[in-house]
Amino acid sequence: MLDLTLAEIAEALQGELVLTDAAVAAGFSPDTIVNGTVDTDSRLIGVGDVFVAKRGEFDDGHRFVEPAVASGAVLVVVEHPFDVAVAQVVVPDSVLALGFFATEVVRRVRALGELKIVGITGSNGKTTTKNLLRAILERQGETVAPRDSFNNEVGAPLTMLKLTASSRYLVAEMGASGKGEITRLIRMAKPDIGVVLKVGLAHAGEFGGIETTLATKTEMVQDLEPGDVAVLNLDDTRVAGMAEKTAARVVWFGLSDAAAVRATDVDVTARGTSFVLHLPDGSSRPVRFAVLGQHHVMNALAAAAAAFELGVGIDDIVEALETVVRAERWRMEVMGGADGVTVINDAYNASPDSMAAALQTVAIIAAPGQRTTAVLGEMSELGPYATEEHDRIGRLVVRYNIHRLVVVGEGARAIHLAAEHEGSWGGEAVFVETADEAFDLIAADTLPGELILVKSSNSAGLRFLGDRIAQANSTTEVLP
Structure with a gap:
C-alpha cells in the first residue's frame, strides 16, 4: 500500500x-x-x-x-x-469504508501518471483471463491482480489497496450478483480498458434472468470514455451488442475472421491447446497453450487484446501465455495418474456454458477406445433455470458419448434423469448422494488409461473429490 x-x-x-x-x-x-x-x-x-x-x-x-x-x-x-x-x-x-479506502489509493497512484487499469467481467472466464493477463503484464512492470476470485465489493478493493507508488498495471476482476455492483467497482477504479468475455446463465438466479445479467455486465463499458478501449467478444451476440452502449474504441476478439484479435488452427489435445494468434497490427504467431480446452483460447485472446492495447508486442504475449500451465487451481486442472489415468479437475465453478465446454473438451481429447467418465455436481445460482439447464447437461453427456456418468448430490439429480431418459446411449449413469460415495464408486472401477472429468460449482465441494481421485491413482502431478 x-x-x-x-x-x-x-x-x-x-x-x-x-x-x-x-x-x-x-x-x-x-x-x-x-x-x-x-x-x-x-x-x-x-x-x-x-x-x-x-x-x-x-x-x-x-x-x-x-x-x-x-x-x-x-x-x-x-x-x-x-x-x-x-x-x-x-x-x-x-465494507463501504473499504471501498472509500481503495478509491483514494487508486486516485493517488493514478496521479503519479504511470498506472493503467484493466477491468475484466463476464459470466465465465474472469479468473482465467485475469491470470493470463497478469502473466503477460508482470514482465512489463509491477502488476497488481487479485488472488483467487477476489472480484466483489470486498475482494476488489482489497486488491486495489495493494497498489504502490511503483505499480504500473492494475488488473481488476469485477464480478457481480446484481445490478449496480460493477458500476460501484468501476467508480473505485475506472478502467482504461474494459474487457467483457461472455454473457451466460451463470448466477442467473441471483440476477433474475439473462436480460438483467446482460444489463449488469454492460456496466463495464458504459462509463468508458472516448480515449478508453472496450475489448469485446465478437462471437457472443450479447457482448457484441455492447458496442452500441459505449463511447470507447472497440477492439473485437474471437474466432471469427472479423475479429481484430483472433485464433486460427485451434487444436485441442490432452496436453493442452495449440492455435495461431493474430493481432491487429498484422502479426501472427503459433501458441502452444498448456491450459486445456477451446473455451480457454477465448480467454487467451481477451488477455492478448488487452495486452496489445497496452503496447505489449506479440513475442512477449506468446512467451507469457506459454508459461501458464493451468487456468487456476481446480479449473481444468489436468492431473496425471498411474496406468495412464488422467483426471481433469474443474470443480471450482460451474455454469451451463462452462459445463458444456468441459464435456466437449473430454469428447474432443479422448483417444479411440479410451473410457471417459464425467463426475458432475450441481450448478448453483441458476434459480428458475436450474432444472432445465441440468437436464440439458445430462443430454449433452449422451450426445458426447461419455461412457460413464456419476452424478453427485440432489441438486444435480436432473442430470442423471436426463441422461437415463435419452435413447440410443450405451453409457452408464449412476446417482449418488455424497462425494464419498462417488469416490468409492470410482476407486472400485477405474480402468488403465481412463479419462475422468470432475465438474461442479464450488458449493458442491467436488474439487476435493477430484484431488482424491487423482491421488488414489498416483502421486498427483500437473501435466506439462
Whole structure:
C-alpha cells in the first residue's frame, strides 16, 4: 500500500481516528505513517498491517480485532471502538469504508501518471483471463491482480489497496450478483480498458434472468470514455451488442475472421491447446497453450487484446501465455495418474456454458477406445433455470458419448434423469448422494488409461473429490 498517515486514512474512510491512551503511549499519532497490507482476514495479518473488521453472513470480524492486534496490526477499521494499543478508525460501515479506502489509493497512484487499469467481467472466464493477463503484464512492470476470485465489493478493493507508488498495471476482476455492483467497482477504479468475455446463465438466479445479467455486465463499458478501449467478444451476440452502449474504441476478439484479435488452427489435445494468434497490427504467431480446452483460447485472446492495447508486442504475449500451465487451481486442472489415468479437475465453478465446454473438451481429447467418465455436481445460482439447464447437461453427456456418468448430490439429480431418459446411449449413469460415495464408486472401477472429468460449482465441494481421485491413482502431478 501507499505510505499514508493515520489522519489521511481516517479522512479517506470518512471515519473518526481514535487513539486510546495506550495507543498514544505506544507512539501512535495522527502523523503516524501506515503502509502495510490491508485485509479482512485476521489470520493473514502481520506486523504493520491494517485489519478491517467486516460483518459477514455467518460471522463478525469484530470478534477478531484483538487477535489481529496480537499478530501485529497497527490499525484496525471498526464500527465501534475497542480498548487496544493501536490506532483505530471508527466508521459506520466497514465494507463501504473499504471501498472509500481503495478509491483514494487508486486516485493517488493514478496521479503519479504511470498506472493503467484493466477491468475484466463476464459470466465465465474472469479468473482465467485475469491470470493470463497478469502473466503477460508482470514482465512489463509491477502488476497488481487479485488472488483467487477476489472480484466483489470486498475482494476488489482489497486488491486495489495493494497498489504502490511503483505499480504500473492494475488488473481488476469485477464480478457481480446484481445490478449496480460493477458500476460501484468501476467508480473505485475506472478502467482504461474494459474487457467483457461472455454473457451466460451463470448466477442467473441471483440476477433474475439473462436480460438483467446482460444489463449488469454492460456496466463495464458504459462509463468508458472516448480515449478508453472496450475489448469485446465478437462471437457472443450479447457482448457484441455492447458496442452500441459505449463511447470507447472497440477492439473485437474471437474466432471469427472479423475479429481484430483472433485464433486460427485451434487444436485441442490432452496436453493442452495449440492455435495461431493474430493481432491487429498484422502479426501472427503459433501458441502452444498448456491450459486445456477451446473455451480457454477465448480467454487467451481477451488477455492478448488487452495486452496489445497496452503496447505489449506479440513475442512477449506468446512467451507469457506459454508459461501458464493451468487456468487456476481446480479449473481444468489436468492431473496425471498411474496406468495412464488422467483426471481433469474443474470443480471450482460451474455454469451451463462452462459445463458444456468441459464435456466437449473430454469428447474432443479422448483417444479411440479410451473410457471417459464425467463426475458432475450441481450448478448453483441458476434459480428458475436450474432444472432445465441440468437436464440439458445430462443430454449433452449422451450426445458426447461419455461412457460413464456419476452424478453427485440432489441438486444435480436432473442430470442423471436426463441422461437415463435419452435413447440410443450405451453409457452408464449412476446417482449418488455424497462425494464419498462417488469416490468409492470410482476407486472400485477405474480402468488403465481412463479419462475422468470432475465438474461442479464450488458449493458442491467436488474439487476435493477430484484431488482424491487423482491421488488414489498416483502421486498427483500437473501435466506439462
